[in-house]
Amino acid sequence: MSDLRYIEAFRDPLLGRSLLDALALAAGRLPRSPVRIMEFCGGHTHAFHRFGLLELLPPEIRMVHGPGCPVCVLPKGRIDTAIELALDKRAMLAVYGDVLRVPGSHGTTLMKSRARGADVRTVVSAMEALTLAETFPDREIVFFAIGFETTTPPTAAVILEARRRNLRNFSVFANHVLTPPAMEAILSGTTLDGVIGPSHVSTVIGTRAYDFVSRTHKIPLVVAGFEPLDILLALRMLLSQIAEGRAEVENEYARAVVPEGNPRSLALIERVFERASFFEWRGLGALPRSGLAIREEFGFFDAQRRFSVEVSPVSDPGICECGEILKGAKGPRDCRIFGTLCTPDTPVGACMVSAEGACAAVFHYGDREGAVS
């Protein structure tokens, strides 16, 4: 691992080409065609475009982009609440950089709120937010915590650490969401032939967390890494399952993911968080038991309680197809405003906001036909 050629090994063009050949052969033996395969994660969507893989796939494979982008699924109401917290004179809001430009309900963003006096600081880790609380003892540091299971354990860890250090000026606005309920919602509404399972999320929750996909929905799922060879191999494994009529959870990303996940991370989540009765997802709507709330025991560190702020539901503009795109029912180019009204500089919907969003990936790396750039 000390040699960073580790990256190049999983981008080897020769191996890539032989996997593509194998995919083409396997595609010819499929019982039906085309097959619809969803990559759940925005990281995979991004990789498909960044490495130019989509156009190389055999025509029998149709990739469907999933909702796995933590910034995309955050509803506007939660951005509004974050802005409200940031504008509180006592508070300094610590955020991950990707949420800065996300528009709330009136087109305002955390970035723009700075001009109105909000103190918003970018951090690259939850721990950095905690350090801010120690550096500025006279300020109230609020950490705007977002993300799937990957970023949840660090949030839990800093809440425990804040309690241990007796930091009275630190709190968390928790917006953590869970992958399996979102996947369940999608599979209940969309017909798919297979799923490429999340990469980083699976290092935490393990492959067993997806057993319901094969058991209840009878479709194959392969957990895959984010490198091009990972993705191509996962597709090859999915095609084999489809051809053989199997629907199993398999693990291509065995160098990082084990069936039971990471027990320490899972214990951290369990210790600090509990399932909220529902979470309002952008695109997917309110899903029961799909988001996490800070347990009563750690209520002192819950920014929503400390600042008495609430999250109101805000619907997306009617012309934007984000909801359908996040569900995999439509693609970015099916949206009337893609690349014209809605661009990464002027994002209307969630999928264009984050670099990991499907619309942003298609705009950023795509061929720009019909787009105004």
Next chain:
Amino acid sequence: MVHGSGGRASAQLVEEIFFPAFDNPWLRKEGDQAQLDLSEGRWAMSTDSFVVSPLFFPGGDIGSLSVHGTVNDLAMGGARPLYLTAGFVLEEGFPLSDLVRIVRSMGRAARACGVSLVAGDTKVVERGKGDGLYINTSGIGRIPEGVDLDPSGIRPGDEILISGPVGDHGATVLAAREEGRITTSLRSDSAPLDGLVAAMLASGPGLVCLRDPTRGGVASTLNEWARISGLCFEIEESGLLIRPEVRGVSELLGIDPLYLANEGRLVGVCRPEAADRLLSALRAHPSGREATRIGRVEKGRQGRPDGCVRMKTLMGGTRTVDWLLGDPLPRIC
């Protein structure tokens, strides 16, 4: 605050630190201005401010960077850089030992490029109102007879060359900002490019335009040219050299190396018949040994409209290389 107030301490700073480092006839006159005898012909002028953090990084420091930056901006027009000025904004309490180190490094860089630093200024701001040290340099250089490097001359069929690996400076500085959390043996590519440009021009005609891909990296340079020319820039990922460590830092920080700053690289567009010769000229020069051909300029067509940059990936697919999006870049130059 006394060192920037114009009193005796200021004079002492100039005499003891700046004069020895930059010694030349113009400074020795101690006038309010430098008086230059310039010949007829076309002259290039440029200015650049340097706010890099950290001030010292492997392969250079803000001092050498501030000389190379302006020298290279002049060189990209084909000019032979001759005179520089420097303005220093110091934060109160900035260690004199660091200033000495930086100024000496500037002096060495200027001598190595054959430019004279003929005028300068120093101001000190209150503690907390600056970040240690900012430097501005301005420079002028003479453009040789017959040289006219201009991106408006780009035509379909032209070839695109680069003088070496991509992203060394940006990756080095970003790794250095992580203060030990990322350790690499990377070094900034910060270096003067005027010699390399002179060697290209001396090899014969056919060079259309040059650019040093600093902030925003190779991707931004190519997008600027694509926009100016209204043509499609088609590059091949296999032509780009990216050091494994640059790739590693980029992956860790989630940055595409094509957007990383370079401070000692040039990208050039040339006529197809001149490409081999210019590539040989680049490779024969110590600063261009790893030069490669990275692509061609084409008329827009289906799937690759005018004004865009498309890249054939190592895997064999194609993708757009977009303008840099998102937050302002950290202070890397």
